[in-house]
Amino acid sequence: MPTPTDAAGSEPGAAASSAPTPVIEFVDVEKSFGNNVVLKDLNFQVARGERVTLIGPSGSGKTTILRLVMTLEELTGGYIYIDGQPLTHHKRDGKRVPVSKKEQKRLRTRIGMVFQQFNLFPNMTVLENIIEAPIHVLGRSKKDAIAKAHSLLEQVGLPEKADSHPSSLSGGQQQRVAIARALAMDPEILLLDEVTSALDPEVVDDVLNILREVADTTNVTMLIVTHEMGFARDVSHKVMMFDGGHVVEEGPPDKIFTNPEQERTRKFLSAVLGH
Amino acid sequence: MEFFEDWPQYFEVVINWSDRLMAGLWTTIQLTLFGGLLAFVVAVTLGLLAGSPHRWMRIPARILIEFFRGISLVVLLFWLMFVLPQIWMRNPDLPFRDLVYNTFLLGVIALGVNYGAYGAEAVRASLTTVPSGQWEATTALSMSWPHKMRRIIFPQAWALMLPSLANLWVHLLKGSAIAYIMPFVSDFTAELNQLRRPTDIWFSHAFIGLIVYFLLALILTIFMQALEARAKHKLGRGPSLKEILSPAPKAVVPEGSGVKIADSEQEAAGAGSAPAKPEGGVR
Numbered sequence: 001m002p003t004p005t006d007a008a009g010s011e012p013g014a015a016a017s018s019a020p021t022p023v024i025e026f027v028d029v030e031k032s033f034g035n036n037v038v039l040k041d042l043n044f045q046v047a048r049g050e051r052v053t054l055i056g057p058s059g060s061g062k063t064t065i066l067r068l069v070m071t072l073e074e075l076t077g078g079y080i081y082i083d084g085q086p087l088t089h090h091k092r093d094g095k096r097v098p099v100s101k102k103e104q105k106r107l108r109t110r111i112g113m114v115f116q117q118f119n120l121f122p123n124m125t126v127l128e129n130i131i132e133a134p135i136h137v138l139g140r141s142k143k144d145a146i147a148k149a150h151s152l153l154e155q156v157g158l159p160e161k162a163d164s165h166p167s168s169l170s171g172g173q174q175q176r177v178a179i180a181r182a183l184a185m186d187p188e189i190l191l192l193d194e195v196t197s198a199l200d201p202e203v204v205d206d207v208l209n210i211l212r213e214v215a216d217t218t219n220v221t222m223l224i225v226t227h228e229m230g231f232a233r234d235v236s237h238k239v240m241m242f243d244g245g246h247v248v249e250e251g252p253p254d255k256i257f258t259n260p261e262q263e264r265t266r267k268f269l270s271a272v273l274g275h
Numbered sequence: 276m277e278f279f280e281d282w283p284q285y286f287e288v289v290i291n292w293s294d295r296l297m298a299g300l301w302t303t304i305q306l307t308l309f310g311g312l313l314a315f316v317v318a319v320t321l322g323l324l325a326g327s328p329h330r331w332m333r334i335p336a337r338i339l340i341e342f343f344r345g346i347s348l349v350v351l352l353f354w355l356m357f358v359l360p361q362i363w364m365r366n367p368d369l370p371f372r373d374l375v376y377n378t379f380l381l382g383v384i385a386l387g388v389n390y391g392a393y394g395a396e397a398v399r400a401s402l403t404t405v406p407s408g409q410w411e412a413t414t415a416l417s418m419s420w421p422h423k424m425r426r427i428i429f430p431q432a433w434a435l436m437l438p439s440l441a442n443l444w445v446h447l448l449k450g451s452a453i454a455y456i457m458p459f460v461s462d463f464t465a466e467l468n469q470l471r472r473p474t475d476i477w478f479s480h481a482f483i484g485l486i487v488y489f490l491l492a493l494i495l496t497i498f499m500q501a502l503e504a505r506a507k508h509k510l511g512r513g514p515s516l517k518e519i520l521s522p523a524p525k526a527v528v529p530e531g532s533g534v535k536i537a538d539s540e541q542e543a544a545g546a547g548s549a550p551a552k553p554e555g556g557v558r
Contacts, residue, residue, distance in 0.1 A: 181416075
């Protein structure tokens, strides 16, 4: 485990107090797969620029939360608001009414996601992977998109790999390209779903350092699911402990990691950190 | 060898008949090309619809697939050639008369819808084998359905569906021999039936027919294998066509040679190297 530093906490909570409209808001969110209820009565807010890490045992619904924000799963109850606007349903006369596909797509372009399994497109080169959506979804010029892609590749330390195919890259390199691909869309919200879980231990730090730099140099809101507690402590303003689809405890990382209130949190942390 | 006694004369007959045989061969080739093209269009259209999450798209597609897959090609041709024109014979003023009397066109349509229905299953099945992570990545990048299908999903499914489509195309070539029942269309088999009269059935069908159809099928197969190799190379798997065709020994390197740095573990996790993970469906 990397030693936690106290780089975080420089401005925790500051964003939350100054921004009136939360950039992500969950209201009475419920998600079930068939009869299996994964999330129930979930309420929380993320302020603009805030970085929130979700921790907890597997199956606690953390990843489902990210997938709901990315509209990869269908919301079965409640409401999700992005910047105050309903993402999937809005409330009209006490009823849940689905929002238009167009509206949903417009909101979705503000959200980016990096996956555990990278999910680069194997039929395209690294550069094509990065410029595809900026050109065809955001309507940017090819020239601008390519220039931006090169600078992002520089940022993730792979300037020479633009013309390579994903299959010729190592896992860590693929994930760095995936980060560049997500950033190329200039997302306001970046969802990181266990981005280092599929990587060799040696390259985990490379990827995390890139994300630390993104956190330090941009104001992008991040919702993070990770098992890397050192990273969670470094970058997040807030940590939320999940178990059984509920928030067990939430607070600034220093407090959660050093002095959690709940026994459940303590047990989980000692299991994750205690070896 | 008494059996082959007359064959030297038969070859002379073939040379004398070569114009007719070539015309028949050309008809067969045209039926195979146009029928194959229509079959491909039908296969992709019905395959995409059959994989749709919307019932109102999926159910009509399924009905069409099952219908055209279920009826025999001979029966379909018979209906198109002999039953359909009856309607126009009784009502000569109906439009499209020329089309209904164009037996070559009807033959192409029969081959196209019949084999297209088979191909639709290959298309649909290949699309479901594209890993669900690829679909999710396209959603995360806000790509529209036509965009993700054209640029991301279909190109990956393409390499998987090609072997099945190649198979069907060879079937279609041989199925086109049934065209000899069609009035006014003399395909290669129809010409072989004529050739049989001055020669014998052993020479015309069992010898000339065997060789010509086999060679045609071989050409189709080689062409489709080249397409498949190209498609795989584009996905970062296997050598490029140029490498395969070049006589240098490096052309014989095994599949996966394009991978420069990958170790086995990374490859297993890699995006480009999860060819047939049977997860997820067409979303």
